[in-house]
Amino acid sequence: xxxxxxxxxxxxxxxxxxxxxxxxxxxxxxxxxxxxxxxxxxxxxxxxxxxxxxxxxxxxxxxxxxxxxxxxxxxxxxxxxxxxxxxxxxxxxxxxxxxxxxxxxxxxxxxxxxxxxxxxxxxxxxxxxxxxxxxxxxxxxxxxxxxxxxxxxxxxxxxxxxxxxxxxxxxxxxxxxxxxxxxxxxxxxxxxxxxxxxxxxxxxxxxxxxxxxxxxxxxxxxxxxxxxxxxxxxxxxxxxxxxxxxxxxxxxxxxxxxxxxxxxxxxxxxxxxxxxxxxxxxxxxxxxxxxxxxxxxxxxxxxxxxxxxxxxxxxxxxxxxxxxxxxxxxxxxxxxxxxxxxxxxxxxxxxxxxxxxx
Amino acid sequence: xxxxxxxxxxxxxxxxxxxxxxxxxxxxxxxxxxxxxxxxxxxxxxxxxxxxxxxxxxxxxxxxxxxxxxxxxxxxxxxxxxxxxxxxxxxxxxxxxxxxxxxxxxxxxxxxxxxxxxxxxxxxxxxxxxxxxxxxxxxxxxxxxxxxxxxxxxxxxxxxxxxxxxxxxxxxxxxxxxxxxxxxxxxxxxxxxxxxxxxxxxxxxxxxxxxxxxxxxxxxxxxxxxxxxxxxxxxxxxxxxxxxxxxxxxxxxxxxxxxxxxxxxxxxxxxxxxxxxxxxxxxxxxxxxxxxxxxxxxxxxxxx
Numbered sequence: 001x002x003x004x005x006x007x008x009x010x011x012x013x014x015x016x017x018x019x020x021x022x023x024x025x026x027x028x029x030x031x032x033x034x035x036x037x038x039x040x041x042x043x044x045x046x047x048x049x050x051x052x053x054x055x056x057x058x059x060x061x062x063x064x065x066x067x068x069x070x071x072x073x074x075x076x077x078x079x080x081x082x083x084x085x086x087x088x089x090x091x092x093x094x095x096x097x098x099x100x101x102x103x104x105x106x107x108x109x110x111x112x113x114x115x116x117x118x119x120x121x122x123x124x125x126x127x128x129x130x131x132x133x134x135x136x137x138x139x140x141x142x143x144x145x146x147x148x149x150x151x152x153x154x155x156x157x158x159x160x161x162x163x164x165x166x167x168x169x170x171x172x173x174x175x176x177x178x179x180x181x182x183x184x185x186x187x188x189x190x191x192x193x194x195x196x197x198x199x200x201x202x203x204x205x206x207x208x209x210x211x212x213x214x215x216x217x218x219x220x221x222x223x224x225x226x227x228x229x230x231x232x233x234x235x236x237x238x239x240x241x242x243x244x245x246x247x248x249x250x251x252x253x254x255x256x257x258x259x260x261x262x263x264x265x266x267x268x269x270x271x272x273x274x275x276x277x278x279x280x281x282x283x284x285x286x287x288x289x290x291x292x293x294x295x296x297x298x299x300x301x302x303x304x305x306x307x308x309x310x311x312x313x314x315x316x317x318x319x320x321x322x323x324x325x326x327x328x329x330x331x332x333x334x335x336x337x338x339x340x341x342x343x344x345x346x347x348x349x350x351x352x353x354x355x356x357x358x
Numbered sequence: 359x360x361x362x363x364x365x366x367x368x369x370x371x372x373x374x375x376x377x378x379x380x381x382x383x384x385x386x387x388x389x390x391x392x393x394x395x396x397x398x399x400x401x402x403x404x405x406x407x408x409x410x411x412x413x414x415x416x417x418x419x420x421x422x423x424x425x426x427x428x429x430x431x432x433x434x435x436x437x438x439x440x441x442x443x444x445x446x447x448x449x450x451x452x453x454x455x456x457x458x459x460x461x462x463x464x465x466x467x468x469x470x471x472x473x474x475x476x477x478x479x480x481x482x483x484x485x486x487x488x489x490x491x492x493x494x495x496x497x498x499x500x501x502x503x504x505x506x507x508x509x510x511x512x513x514x515x516x517x518x519x520x521x522x523x524x525x526x527x528x529x530x531x532x533x534x535x536x537x538x539x540x541x542x543x544x545x546x547x548x549x550x551x552x553x554x555x556x557x558x559x560x561x562x563x564x565x566x567x568x569x570x571x572x573x574x575x576x577x578x579x580x581x582x583x584x585x586x587x588x589x590x591x592x593x594x595x596x597x598x599x600x601x602x603x604x605x606x607x608x609x610x611x612x613x614x615x616x617x618x619x620x621x622x623x624x625x626x627x628x629x630x631x632x633x634x635x636x637x638x639x640x641x642x643x644x645x646x647x648x649x650x651x652x653x654x655x656x657x658x659x660x661x662x
Contacts, residue, residue: 031467081447131640135647138594140447142640144394145591148584149636152629160626270580271455282448315466320459327452328434331444 009285013294016329017283024322033314041311042304042319052303054187058258060299061196062087065251066277067295068203069244071286075207076219076240082128082143083248084274085150088267089124090117091252092154095263096162098175098256109178114253121249122242124150129241133234139241147274158263172263181258192258199250204288216240248274271323276302279323282330298323365612365619366499371573372618373611374507375400375565375582379589380596380607381510381517382561387598388521389554390534394450395435396562397586398457402427403566405461408473408577415477420571425563431457432559440551454586461579473570473577480504483572504572506564513561518600520557530554562586588614591639597646610635 025035046052066083073080094117103109128146131137164173181190207213215236218226227233251273260267268274280298284290305319379396386393403424410416410423431453439446465471483504491501521527533540533550540547569585570577588610596603617631 027463079447127640131644131647135644136651137640137643137647141392141590141594142643144447145587145636145639148587149633152632156626156629159629270458275451275455278448278451315463317459317463317466321456321463324452324456324459328438328449328456331448331452332438332442333444 012333013283013285013290013330015334016326019329020322020326023325024318027318027321028314031314033312038308038312038314038318042308043300045307045311046300046303051187052307054185054189056296056300056303057193058187058189059302060295061193061258062251062255062273063276063280063295063299064196064200064292065247065254066273067280067284067291068200068277068288069247069251070274070277071281071284071288071291072203072207072216072247073240073244074220074281075286076216076236077223078132078219078237078240079140080125080128080143080241080244081140081278082125082146082150082274083244083277084268084272085143085147086121086124086245086248087252087255087272087274088147088154089150089252090121090249091256091260091267092157092172092263093117093120094249094253095172095175095256095261098179099173099262102176104178106178109176110181110257113175113179113257114250117249117253117256118246119249121245121247121252123245125241125245125248126238129238132241133237154263155265158265162263164262170265174262175257179257180261181254188259190258192254196251196254199247200288200292203247207288212236212239248277251277271320276323279327279330282327361619363495363498365615366495367502368615368618369608369612370499370503370507372614373608374503374510375569375585376589376592376611376614377510377604377607378506378513378561378565378568379558379586380592380603381513381600382558382565383589383593384517384596384598384600384603385521385527385530385554385557387593388534389530389551390537391439391446391551391555392450392590393435393555393558394447394586394590395431395453396558396589397582397584398450398453398455399428399431399559399562400566400569400586401461401580401582402431402457403563404570404581405457405464405473405566405577407567407571408475408575409464411475411478411571411575412473417571421567424567425560428559428563428566429556432556435559436552436555440548440555458580461577465579471578475571475575478571478575480573480575504568506568506572509564510568514600514604521600526550526553588635591635595639595642606638609638 021039025039028035028038046056066087069083069086070080094113097116098109098113101109101112103112124146128137128139128142131142132139158172159170162172164171181192183190207216215226215231218229218231219233219236223233252268255268255273256263276298280291280294283294283298284292301319301323305316308314308319309316379400383393383396406427407420407424411420414420435446435449435453438444438449465473484502485505485508487497487501491497519527521531529540529545530550530553533545533547534554537547540550565585566582569581589607592606592610593603595606613631613634617628620631621628
C-alpha cells in the first residue's frame with residue numbers, strides 16, 4: 001500500500017469548488033450582477049463575522065454527522081444513499097417523542113429523543129443492510145428509492161394522525177420546552193454543536209485507530225480478500241449500516257431539537273441534509289478531518305444564501321446551482337490519486353526516453 | 359362508473375411519463391450505466407418546453423428546445439460518467455439537483471412561482487379517436503390523450519425490436535454484460551454507452567413535455583415528483599427487458615391513479631399507495647436475488 005498523497009487529493013477537492021464558483025460567477029455576470037460582490041457578502045458574512053460564524057457552526061453540526069454517515073459506508077464501498085430517509089425518520093419520531101412524552105427533566109427527555117431518533121435511523125438502515133448482507137440485493141438502488149417511500153410515509157403521518165390541529169399548514173406539534181436545545185448568546189448556536197463535535201471525535205477515533213476502522217478500508221478495497229483474511233464481511237456490513245443509520249438519526253434528532261422543533265413537509269430543506277452530507281463526504285474525500293472542514297465550508301454557503309437574498313438582487317438559488325455543479329465535478333477524479341501528477345509526468349518521460357533509446 | 363372511468367383514464371395518463379422514462383432508461387440499465395438522472399432530464403424538458411412556449415408561442419420550437427436541453431444534459435452526463443469514468447450515481451444525483459436549481463433561479467429571476475400559457479387550451483392537444491371514443495369505459499380510457507401518450511405505448515414494441523433485433527441493441531447489451539469482452543472484440547464500448555444514455559435522454563424529453571405542456575400547460579418546480587425514480591424501480595423490477603419493465607410501469611401508473619382518485623375518499627391514507635412502486639421493487643429484487651443464489655454453495659461473501 002503506497003502512502004497517501006495529499007497533493008492530488010487536495011487538488012481534486014479544490015478544483016471542483018473553484019470551477020463551481022467560476023460557473024456561478026458567469027451566471028451572475030449574465031444577469032448583470034457583480035459576482036465578486038455577491039461572493040464577498042455570501043462568505044464574508046457567514047465566515048468572518050462572529051455571529052455569522054457561530055450560525056455557520058450551528059448549521060454545520062447536523063451536516064458533519066450526515067457527512068460521516070455517508071463517508072463511513074462509501075469508504076467500505078457499501079453506498080448508503082438512504083441517509084436522507086434515515087434522517088427524516090429519526091427526526092420525525094424524535095419530534096413526536098419530544099412533543100408527546102412529558103418528561104420534566106431536560107437531560108432525560110433529550111436522551112430519550114436521541115435514543116428514539118437513533119433507533120429509527122438504525123431500523124430504516126437495517127432493511128437494505130439485511131437484504132445486502134444475506135440476499136446480495138443491490139443496496140444502492142434500494143436505499144436510494146426507499147428515501148421516497150419514507151418521505152411519503154412521513155407525509156401521511158404528518159398530514160394524518162400526528163397533525164397539529166390548530167396550525168394553518170401541515171406540521172406536527174412543537175416539541176416541549178424540556179426537549180429543546182436553547183440558543184447560546186445571540187447567535188443560533190446551541191449545545192447540540194458540542195454533541196456533534198463529540199460524536200465526530202468518536203467516529204474519527206473509530207476510523208483511524210480501531211480494528212473496525214481498518215476493516216472498513218479493507219472491505220472497501222477488496223471484500224473477497226477481506227473475507228478470506230478473516231473479516232466477517234456480512235456482519236461488518238450490518239454494523240456499518242447500523243452506525244451510518246444511527247449517525248443519520250442523531251443528525252435528524254439534533255436538527256429537530258435545535259432548529260426546527262416540529263416536522264414540516266420541508267423539514268430537511270431542498271436539497272435535504274442527507275444529500276448535503278453526500279457532497280460533504282465527497283468534498284472531504286471520506287476522511288474525517290476533511291469532512292469537518294467541508295461541512296463548515298458548506299454550511300457557510302448555505303447561510304450565505306440567506307445573506308445573498310437579503311443584501312443583493314441575485315436570486316438565492318444561485319447557491320443551489322453552485323452546490324450541484326460542485327457535486328457534478330466532484331464525481332470525477334481530475335487527477336489520479338494513487339499516482340500523482342508528478343509521477344505521471346515522470347512515467348511519461350521514462351516511456352519517451354525508452355522509445356528514443358530504441 | 360364515473361369513478362371507474364376516471365381511474366382508467368388516469369391510469370393511462372399517469373403511466374405515460376413513467377413508461378417513457380422506463381423505455382428510455384432500460385438501455386442505460388443494460389449498458390451498465392444506470393441513469394438515475396432521468397428525473398432531472400424530465401424536469402429540464404418540462405421547464406424548457408414551457409419557457410419556450412411562453413417566450414415564442416411556438417409549440418414546435420418548444421418540443422425542439424426540450425429535446426435540445428436533454429441533449430445538453432446527455433452530453434454532460436455521458437462525458438462525466440463514460441469518458442471521465444466518474445461515479446454515475448453521484449453524477450445523476452448532481453444533475454437531479456442542478457436542474458431544479460437552474461429552474462428555480464430562472465423562475466426567481468422572472469419573479470414568478472410557475473410558468474403558464476393562458477392562450478393554450480390543453481383540450482386542443484388531446485386526440486379523440488373516432489368510433490373508439492363511443493365505447494363505454496374503454497373509449498374513455500383510450501381516447502382523449504395527447505399525442506405523446508400514444509407514442510409512448512407504440513414505443514413498447516419498437517424498443518423491444520431495437521433492443522433484441524438490431525445490432526445497436528445487441529451491442530449495447532454486450533457492452534453492459536461484459537465490457538472487457540466487448541473491448542477485446544474491438545467494439546467501441548464508450549460509443550455504445552453514449553447511445554444507450556441518448557435513447558434515455560430523448561424519451562425523458564418526451565416525458566417532460568408530456569408532463570408540463572401537454573397535460574396542463576403549466577410548469578411548477580419539482581413537478582416531476584419522483585417519477586424518474588419510480589421508472590428506475592420499474593426498470594429494476596423488469597430487469598431491463600422492455601415488455602416486463604413496461605408492465606411494471608403500467609402497474610405503477612395504475613397505483614398512482616388509484617392514489618389520486620381514492621384520495622377523495624380515503625384522505626391522507628391514499629398517499630400511502632404511492633409507496634407501492636418502491637416496496638414492489640424491493641420485494642422483486644429480493645426474490646430475484648434469492649432465486650439466483652439458491653444453489654450457491656460458495657463459502658463467505660461474494661461481490662455482486
